[in-house]
Amino acid sequence: MPAALPPLRDVITRHGLSASKALGQNFLFDEQLLDRIAAIPGSLDGQQVLEIGPGPGGLTRALLRAGAQVTAIEMDRRCLPALAELADVFPGQLRVIEGDATRVDHGLTGPFHVVANLPYNVGTALLVGWLGGQDWPPQWASLTLMFQLEVAQRIVAESGSDAYGRLAILSQWRCQARIAMKVHRSAFTPPPKVMSAVIHLSPAAMPHGVSARVLERVTEAAFGQRRKMLRQSLKGVPGALAALESLGIDPQRRAETLRVDEFVAIARELSKAT
Template sequence: MSMYPGSALPPLRDVIDRHELGAKKALGQHFLLDLNITRKIARLSGLERSETVVEIGPGPGGLTRALLETGADMIAIERDRRCIGALEELKPHYDGRLLLVEDDALIADEPALLALHGVNGTVRLASNLPYNISTELLIKWLKVTPRWWTSMTLMFQKEVGDRILAQPGSKTYGRLSVISQAMSKPEKGFVLPARAFTPAPKIDSIVLNFTPNPDISVDPLLLEKITAAAFSQRRKMLRSSLKAIFGNEVEAKLEEVGIPATRRAEDVPVKGYVKLCELL
């Protein structure tokens, strides 16, 4: 007997052909079919048998299979109705541990959904994110309180992942870097070449793992407001770019938190922005 309960399932390419699941560019879809890679993502997530995982945009079910192999329960949220039939075929192979929800992840109320289906406590989140809405989804999940996830294991275009992980002083350091690193602890998992996907995107991808950041507590709306002002004119000094928020007191406020008024947005560390939020 195979160690994997889903081993009797048909190959994903057959599922895609039978259900006519050509990836839709408008939905940012790029399917990941290599089970060795999806199992690697599942291992990175740290998912255990006793837990529940939410998957966003499962598509034909490549990552879904690997996550279910861990023995965990799953709630899969899929917007593309074409994929529901293919995902339904997985249910008999995994002892009823798969719940399918047809919904748009951008507007889905995950805490309410979990409560509706009797899931208590926090869960893990895993996804090969649709590239065209990946940052919007990330910010949504980072901002929500109380936090409903213990970890997020997410796939991004590599250039987006680089921005999330960027450090002060680098060209890629910006709003996304600050918000991601203030609201969580993002860590690099591994890089995937474009050829690993069907269809192949134009650039490589990266898997990141996010855990809550217990060292920082900040109002996400204030953080968005301050970083928007600072990075909208990233080559300007902060005494100029933040004047709209702090008015004539801008230099005094910057001095209060130990940031030189002549510093530019890209040179301020994450904790500097957190301190500025505390002033408001």
């Protein structure tokens, strides 16, 4: 760490900062842990990185130490002076945008990595946004994101498990997804009530002939009534029952028993008619 950079706890005390429950904030102080998170995507030296919700800049420091060119989006203006101090210590490496990450344009063009200790209240929505859309591969090169452990398990879940659902399919149908590390609640200030985990997603090939919009519609219908048989949950999706028949998928199965590739096959059949 540059000599001019004081300990993060001192920065927080000096600026009178505290984690906002309304903003889903939980601060991390462990420099070694933060460096490990920043290392998950691989070398970031000279790479563009988008960080959401940097707060007082704990993870931001680690990204800057790794040589990244960081664009950080922060809506809590209390944290902006602390981030400005970081920008002074790492000249030319940090650009801070004040605003809501679900609304503001970060202005980056690919490839860029997303690395973030996401605020819990917007994390899933942001992930679905990054995973959505027909354009593939995306502009982002990888996603390294902190979630509640329960959400992380839903992202990497396999068919047949209780955690398996829409989030697993949207994450896995054209990405490689894994839990990179678990983080104990005691690592945070204040400690959240649940354990956390860092997930890492990297884009894979786009399955041929499949509309992302169609897949999203199919999974929404199937898991909207996950305890019902497919013949019931998918009857409102035009052509879905015929697709099951043509693919040899038993309509008496329930959504959680279908593998990701089976959902992709259904979406491919339906995409032919769109």
